[in-house]
Amino acid sequence: MEMRAIYADCLDKLMQEDKHVVLLDADLAKASGTIKLREKYYGTQIFDCGVAEQNMASIAAGLSSYGFKPWIESFTPFASRRICDQIAISIAYAKQNVKIVGTDPGISAELNGGTHMSMEDIGVLRSIPGLVIFEPVDGVQLKAAMPVLNEYPGAVYVRLFRKELPDVFPEDYQFDLFRADTLRTGKDLSIFVSGMLTKDTLEAAEALEAEGISCDVINIHTIKPIDREAVLASAGKTGAVLTVENHNVIGGLHSAVLETLAGEKIPVKAVGVQDRFGEVGKLPYLREVTGLTVENIIKTAKEAAALK
Amino acid sequence: MEQDLKKIALDIRCDVLRCIGNLGVGHIGGCLSVVELLTVLYFEEMNIDPNEPKKAGRDRFICSKGHAGPAVYATLSNRGYFDKKELLTLNRGGTNLPSHCDMNRTVGIDMTTGSLGQGFSCAVGVALGSKLEHDGATIYTLIGDGESQEGQIWEAAMFAASKKLDNLIAFTDYNKLQIDGTVEEVNGIAPLDEKWRAFGWNVIDVEDGNDIDEVRAAVKHAKLGIGSQKPTMVILNTKKGCGVKWIEDLGAGNHNTNLSAEQAEAAIRELRGEA
Incomplete structure (x- = not known):
């Protein structure tokens, strides 16, 4: 199963359970695998910001300040270096509870090439105080992590490989966000x-x-x-x-x-x-x-x- | 009430001068230009309670031009959010009143702002949140004219119109000056009203944004836009440094400038007609 499908299924469950879980997109819902959730949630818990990632990041901060648990998603370069200041100020400095999902990390951007191939996203974001940076290795870990990330009261950058990855962990894997x-x-x-x-x-x-x-x-x-x-x-x-x-x-x-x-x-x-x-x-x-x-x-x- | 608001605006203006003068330097120009707006919002229009600053469903004010923090602090303290003595800690190490608004430090501040353009998007997010909660809150936000050069402002403008956020009432402090010179010289934004209209907003133009009566009328007019399926932009034609002649005369130089305690006291006397 592709990582994006697992990610979308987990979000579906989280949104189903809590109407304050919201998802913002920047015209990449198809690529992120979340387009299928729109029938259920569009306009109530899912919003497309169009090709305007900076606005998306700060809107998420605003929603967080209002008690929502926003997730935002885009390709890795546009979820990191393009919105670096918004992550730093609107989200991290303001202590807002936003989950930032960057898909297609590093060479996994494949045919989108150099412009979309973020080799530096972790480096760009790692010096922002308090920001948690998480990169799942397989579907088992991602599935275990999603509810933990959703409940974690702070900003997290999720570096998400979109396609299928071989399983590394057994089904009974116990996930701890802060333990290797x-x-x-x-x-x-x-x-x-x-x-x-x-x-x-x-x-x-x-x-x-x-x-x-x-x-x-x-x-x-x-x-x-x-x-x-x-x-x-x-x-x-x-x-x-x-x-x-x-x-x-x-x-x-x-x-x-x-x-x-x-x-x-x-x-x-x-x-x-x-x-x-x-x-x-x-x-x-x-x-x-x-x-x-x-x-x-x-x-x-x-x-x-x-x-x- | 009219007289009261004028008196309150005068008190707030004096407190801005006093706290910046006490420190010796600050963003004087863009604080003094927005005092009438803050007075009308906090003392007449907003559904807020200083005793319950985080009350759910309250109206919000997000000062996207975060450098007007001292003006907001002076307003909040006059409204009873905290003791006026705290104003004298402005920008001192360890203060709860930093130069730019910080929701995690200052009671009554609804959003952390200062990186221009971002607070406006945050306000749009807050307006969306209020719509989703169906709590009937009105979300007010203030941007600068120089700030309007940020691309993010127009990203947010599009989104707010597209999502029909008619509970959002924004103001532009159109004082025509920014740090490097006049806004038109630096990177012109005119015609501002046509731009906002083209972005799908209701637009209200206020000839004198430092006239309490005009601002009051404009805010009441803007509230009629709730239900119109469109957000509203109120363009306040203001004077940067409004109220103190020599500060006004500094022009673009009054954005962030030195002000001694003596100068502040002299300016306060001038404002109170005691000079």
């Missing part, structure tokens, strides 16, 4: 991974194990605030770190992990987008040109482990 999830344990290397590359990282860890490098694989679903305890405990145990993310290596998970480990004498390597813009292409091509492949995770993991 350990997916695999090892002793030689800690791999911290976010988003769509989690399954690939587990595959890489399997191959590394066969070559004698055993890895902790920890999913950092909430990049801010990062689970410092989990990062420090694992890195302290293994003594070497690799970060894996579908984002610029500047400003995202890699930076968050480095900040957490500042002062610790632990080597850290990164698999991520190397400070470049995106381009058009399908995922296999884009993975190759940005180095977001299982092979590159294995290669970089070995380099990181060798630095100990």
Whole structure:
């Protein structure tokens, strides 16, 4: 099942249960998978703001101040860098309860290309005080997270892969917004991974194990605030770190992990987008040109482990 | 009541001068230009209760030109929201009265504003919220003429008309001046009335937005627009720095300027006819 379908089903349930849950869109309801909810909620709980994302963000803040629980959605670049000031002031500074959903993160924008391929959204938003940044890795986690996000009384940026992702978590998964999830344990290397590359990282860890490098694989679903305890405990145990993310290596998970480990004498390597813009292409091509492949995770993991 | 409102406006204007003078610097021009509007709204038109500042279903005022915060604070304190002595803490470290409006710090402030254009969209969101709650509140908001250069204003204008938010009454403080010069020199917005009409709003033009009687009549007229399926824009032709000759004469220079306590007291004497 596609992530957007799970997202839409969850919103349906939340809106059904509480008429104060509202959804604002900026002409991308089809892409976000929420168009099907319009028959039930349009004009009462769903509103299309048209191609005007800044207005959408501040309207959501206004609705929040009136007791509503607004969700807003757009493609990742338009839900982050385009509305950065609105997120900072109308939403975060004003302490409003708005959930900001950015779809198609990083290279997953595929054929929309460089203009729509946000490699920097986490970096842009991470320095806004108090803003929570969450990136689900599969449908199980997304489904578990949606009601938690809805009830969380503050601003959250949700970095949502739209299409289908392989399951990482079992059906009985217990979600905690502020606790990272350990997916695999090892002793030689800690791999911290976010988003769509989690399954690939587990595959890489399997191959590394066969070559004698055993890895902790920890999913950092909430990049801010990062689970410092989990990062420090694992890195302290293994003594070497690799970060894996579908984002610029500047400003995202890699930076968050480095900040957490500042002062610790632990080597850290990164698999991520190397400070470049995106381009058009399908995922296999884009993975190759940005180095977001299982092979590159294995290669970089070995380099990181060798630095100990 | 008319005389009372004039007296109240005078008191508010004096308090604006006193609190900015006490600090030594501030956004004097754009505070003094909106005093009559604030007086009419807070002392005559708005359904509010200073003893219950967060009462559900109350009317709201969102000062999108957030730098007029001192004028709103002076109005709120005169209306009984907090002690007038607090006005003297304006912009001092740890104050509840920052230069730009902050709903999390100041009793009676309905929205955090200051990044121009955003408060107007927030007001549109509040108006939508009130419609969804069917609570009958009227949502008032104030934008600046310089602020009208922000694209977000026009995004919000379209949305409010498109969603038929006739419970929204907006005001433009059309004092024709902004920081770098006259609005028309910097980036002209005229003809403002035609723009708002073209965006689907009722438009009311007030010749002298610093005349209490004209503002009162305009707000009453604007309220007739509730039920018209259209939001209403009241264009207040105002004078930046209104009421103190030398401040008015600074022109664009009065946006954010120095004001000593002595100058403030002299200005207050001038306003009270004691000079």
